[in-house]
Amino acid sequence: MVQTTMARERLFALREQIAKLEGHAAPALVAQARAEALKACLDAEETDAPVGAQDYTPVPDRLALRIPALDQALEGGLPLQAISEIRAESHRDAGAASGLALALSACLRARHASGNPAEGPQASPRRAGQPLVLWISDRFCSREDGRPYGIGLEGFGLPSAALIEARPRRLEEALFAAEAALQSGLFCATILEIAGNPKGFGLTESRRLSLRAKAAGRPLLLLRLSGAEEAGSTALRLQVAAAPAQARRLPDGTPLAGSLGNPVFRVTLEKSRLPAPLTFLLEWNPHACQFLPVASADDAALARPAHSGAVPAASGHRPAAPPRQAGRISHG
Amino acid sequence: MADAGQGAAAGAGQGGPAAKNAGAGKGAGACQGQQEAGEGETLLVCAGQRGNAMALTGLSPSAAARGLRLGQPLAEARALFPGLDVRQEDAAADRQWLEQLADWCDRYTPLVACDRPDGLLLDITGCAHLFGGEASLLAQVLREIGALGLHAKAAIADSAALAGAVARFGPGGVIAPGGGRAALAPLPVAALRLEAGVVTALHKLGLRQIEALLDAPRAPLVRRFGPDLLRRLDQALGAQGEPISPRRPVAPVSAERRLLTPIDTVEAILSLLAPLAEAFLPQLEERGTGGRLFELVLFRVDGIVLRLSAGTSAPLRSPARIAALFSARLANPQTVLDAGFGFEIVRLNVLHDGPYKTEQGRLQGASGEAEAGELSLGAFLDSIAARFGDHFLLVGTHRESHLPERAVETLPAARALLAPAQGRAAGQTLSPVFARPHRRPIRLLDPPELMEAFAAEVPDGPPAAFRWRRLRHQVRHAEGPERIAPEWWRDGQGAATRDYFRVEDEEGYRFWIFRDGFYDAAHLPRWYMHGFFA
Numbered sequence: 094m095v096q097t098t099m100a101r102e103r104l105f106a107l108r109e110q111i112a113k114l115e116g117h118a119a120p121a122l123v124a125q126a127r128a129e130a131l132k133a134c135l136d137a138e139e140t141d142a143p144v145g146a147q148d149y150t151p152v153p154d155r156l157a158l159r160i161p162a163l164d165q166a167l168e169g170g171l172p173l174q175a176i177s178e179i180r181a182e183s184h185r186d187a188g189a190a191s192g193l194a195l196a197l198s199a200c201l202r203a204r205h206a207s208g209n210p211a212e213g214p215q216a217s218p219r220r221a222g223q224p225l226v227l228w229i230s231d232r233f234c235s236r237e238d239g240r241p242y243g244i245g246l247e248g249f250g251l252p253s254a255a256l257i258e259a260r261p262r263r264l265e266e267a268l269f270a271a272e273a274a275l276q277s278g279l280f281c282a283t284i285l286e287i288a289g290n291p292k293g294f295g296l297t298e299s300r301r302l303s304l305r306a307k308a309a310g311r312p313l314l315l316l317r318l319s320g321a322e323e324a325g326s327t328a329l330r331l332q333v334a335a336a337p338a339q340a341r342r343l344p345d346g347t348p349l350a351g352s353l354g355n356p357v358f359r360v361t362l363e364k365s366r367l368p369a370p371l372t373f374l375l376e377w378n379p380h381a382c383q384f385l386p387v388a389s390a391d392d393a394a395l396a397r398p399a400h401s402g403a404v405p406a407a408s409g410h411r412p413a414a415p416p417r418q419a420g421r422i423s424h425g
Numbered sequence: 426m427a428d429a430g431q432g433a434a435a436g437a438g439q440g441g442p443a444a445k446n447a448g449a450g451k452g453a454g455a456c457q458g459q460q461e462a463g464e465g466e467t468l469l470v471c472a473g474q475r476g477n478a479m480a481l482t483g484l485s486p487s488a489a490a491r492g493l494r495l496g497q498p499l500a501e502a503r504a505l506f507p508g509l510d511v512r513q514e515d516a517a518a519d520r521q522w523l524e525q526l527a528d529w530c531d532r533y534t535p536l537v538a539c540d541r542p543d544g545l546l547l548d549i550t551g552c553a554h555l556f557g558g559e560a561s562l563l564a565q566v567l568r569e570i571g572a573l574g575l576h577a578k579a580a581i582a583d584s585a586a587l588a589g590a591v592a593r594f595g596p597g598g599v600i601a602p603g604g605g606r607a608a609l610a611p612l613p614v615a616a617l618r619l620e621a622g623v624v625t626a627l628h629k630l631g632l633r634q635i636e637a638l639l640d641a642p643r644a645p646l647v648r649r650f651g652p653d654l655l656r657r658l659d660q661a662l663g664a665q666g667e668p669i670s671p672r673r674p675v676a677p678v679s680a681e682r683r684l685l686t687p688i689d690t691v692e693a694i695l696s697l698l699a700p701l702a703e704a705f706l707p708q709l710e711e712r713g714t715g716g717r718l719f720e721l722v723l724f725r726v727d728g729i730v731l732r733l734s735a736g737t738s739a740p741l742r743s744p745a746r747i748a749a750l751f752s753a754r755l756a757n758p759q760t761v762l763d764a765g766f767g768f769e770i771v772r773l774n775v776l777h778d779g780p781y782k783t784e785q786g787r788l789q790g791a792s793g794e795a796e797a798g799e800l801s802l803g804a805f806l807d808s809i810a811a812r813f814g815d816h817f818l819l820v821g822t823h824r825e826s827h828l829p830e831r832a833v834e835t836l837p838a839a840r841a842l843l844a845p846a847q848g849r850a851a852g853q854t855l856s857p858v859f860a861r862p863h864r865r866p867i868r869l870l871d872p873p874e875l876m877e878a879f880a881a882e883v884p885d886g887p888p889a890a891f892r893w894r895r896l897r898h899q900v901r902h903a904e905g906p907e908r909i910a911p912e913w914w915r916d917g918q919g920a921a922t923r924d925y926f927r928v929e930d931e932e933g934y935r936f937w938i939f940r941d942g943f944y945d946a947a948h949l950p951r952w953y954m955h956g957f958f959a
Binding site: 185186187188189191192193195196225238239240241242243244245246247248249253254256257258259260261266269270273274277279334335336337338351352353356357358359377 | 802805808809812813816817818819820821822823829832833835838841842864865866867868869870871896901902904927929932933934935956957958959
């Protein structure tokens with residue numbers, strides 16, 4: 094099911110041929126130009142002061158991520174009535190992938206709570222009480238990567254009472270729960286965690302869930318941990334990997350050396366309307382409940398000292414001792 | 426073989442309103458019985474330990490006809506009839522079988538008690554008219570028990586003790602109100618359920634029938650035999666009450682459907698549920714309550730009774746939702762329902778109910794939307810809980826603890842979200858010390874995983890690198906330590922202090938690791954991986 098490089102090359106070649114016949118510009122070149130423009134846009138936006146200041150038109154069934162270039166690439170934002178897949182290449186990226194899924198859920202929650210009537214009837218809060226998020230966990234992933242941790246989620250922009258965790262024993266139970274949750278229309282986001290590419294979750298099941306999501310007008314975030322690209326009925330697929338966090342900012346705006354700031358995700362648009370994959374860095378600000386673009390080649394942020402503690406001064410009278418090793422022992 | 430077993434059961438059942446099962450009817454011994462049957466008649470008996478000897482505990486009709494009696498020593502019986510076919514009694518199976526029969530009798534009245542070892546007591550107050558009167562009820566019970574292959578005797582009387590005495594020692598039948606004295610008079614004194622010693626003493630004095638006790642002066646009887654004799658006599662005459670303790674709590678609200686043709690499909694059962702729930706709606710409305718715990722009772726044609734229960738998070742009245750609850754419950758793969766030859770009675774009970782808040786319906790608008798497939802949170806949680814169990818949907822609630830794994834307790838979602846008095850939601854009642862903890866990972870490993878740390882700063886710095894799950898991570902940056910002291914009041918003095926670090930490796934992965942304990946001369950503390958940040 095994975096689109097091989099060869100096949101992709103042939104597809105592009107065919108497209109170009111068609112374009113030539115029809116007298117348009119070659120799509121690959123257009124796509125490349127668009128991707129470069131987007132990247133430049135994303136990189137440039139980091140320095141812009143108010144992100145919300147640019148005006149963009151909200152699209153009805155999309156969750157705008159409030160980064161105009163990205164929203165434009167996603168045709169208005171995250172689709173609200175479909176499956177969006179968040180894929181991690183390996184279990185090591187589980188933290189980042191879960192983080193992105195939870196961050197998107199927090200955005201969906203905020204949108205649901207605000208209930209902006211301009212954004213369509215789906216946005217209005219249908220009932221009293223706080224909007225809920227359902228996390229359908231996978232047994233294997235729970236053992237391998239841990240379970241969602243309430244207090245951590247609180248600091249991540251999602252109150253722990255707003256997250257219901259389902260613990261199915263088998264995949265069929267998970268799919269049933271996902272379907273029931275979508276159908277009930279109770280949850281502003283449903284996260285379905287899947288380990289790898291199980292046989293029980295194929296085209297049929299994904300199509301079924303996608304139709305459910307469409308009928309109920311509720312988004313499903315498919316969190317695939319340690320799985321390969323797979324053809325399915327998902328409207329959007331993001332591949333997520335961890336990326337180094339930036340330093341925390343002091344009140345005057347200067348970065349605090351040796352601190353770990355907000356989480357940063359390396360997101361690749363794998364399946365979208367864009368003709369070519371696009372990779373960019375996103376920072377999640379839990380307090381503002383907002384994504385911010387990060388300049389990808391920010392080498393200055395990466396070049397930080399490993400240890401926050403003061404480095405002891407080298408002793409003058411000991412010629413050969415390397416100063417970085419002082420005060421450490423090796424064990425293990 | 427089945428015939429041999431039931432024959433023994435019938436013999437033993439002569440004494441009581443219901444019969445007693447000979448548990449040893451099936452086994453290797455049955456073949457011997459059939460072989461001897463070719464030579465002549467087989468005397469089948471059950472024997473068990475009584476005191477220090479083996480005694481007969483059950484007789485087949487032929488054995489009873491040849492003069493063997495219950496309680497007779499086995500050695501004596503063997504001496505009389507050397508070809509006796511003896512089976513070991515199985516008291517546990519007898520008890521279980523009596524319980525099953527009691528379940529079966531639930532069709533007549535909800536108040537059924539076991540009168541061990543071989544009887545059942547049914548409180549039919551207010552039930553007899555449903556079966557066309559007492560005599561008709563009695564005939565129906567005997568006919569239907571007979572259809573199960575049992576010999577039984579039954580009596581209806583003003584008091585449980587009188588009915589038991591007449592059924593066991595008398596002719597049975599309906600004793601008219603006020604006819605207790607006349608019915609008791611000819612019965613032996615043993616019918617009063619006295620201790621064996623008292624019965625022997627009465628026999629020695631020539632007091633063999635209850636008649637002799639009825640008009641005797643009471644004071645000398647009490648002096649001689651203790652208060653028990655007259656208490657039993659008064660209970661039999663109805664002068665002193667005797668409560669029947671039912672086997673199950675009587676459902677406050679209940680509805681049932683008796684079927685001419687037995688049903689054996691899930692669809693058929695489900696189609697009956699909504700009408701049943703509809704039927705007890707007026708009762709619930711009268712009580713001003715809604716059901717919290719429902720029970721579906723299925724009476725199989727062969728006398729087995731199956732029960733399924735389903736709870737709700739809030740009092741419930743809607744028939745459609747009650748039916749949906751059981752539909753989910755029956756869809757649970759762990760629910761095994763053996764329909765056998767079908768179910769003849771389907772009953773829906775409300776075991777617990779709670780005050781129901783009625784809401785005025787709207788003329789149009791939101792109520793219409795709610796009917797069109799939209800579920801309330803309670804309905805969703807209930808249907809999932811009925812299908813997969815209570816602990817399928819969980820919500821984390823905060824607890825007052827600094828240890829990460831204790832600081833969050835998961836509760837069933839229905840309890841945490843819909844009954845906030847029990848599950849403290851959102852940490853409002855926590856002391857401020859716990860309400861805003863430091864940065865915590867979004868995924869927590871349980872239990873923490875051991876890892877190998879290299880070149881850690883002494884005494885309380887982060888490692889320069891660590892190996893976890895066979896991969897080496899070079900720490901590029903670390904924040905910490907955050908020191909968490911052990912809870913000595915729970916873990917004892919030996920528990921170690923943990924120093925937590927948030928670390929980021931060269932590839933940008935962010936981990937939560939801790940050192941378990943301090944460095945000392947004797948040993949190096951171990952390092953653990955405990956969670957992952959986004």
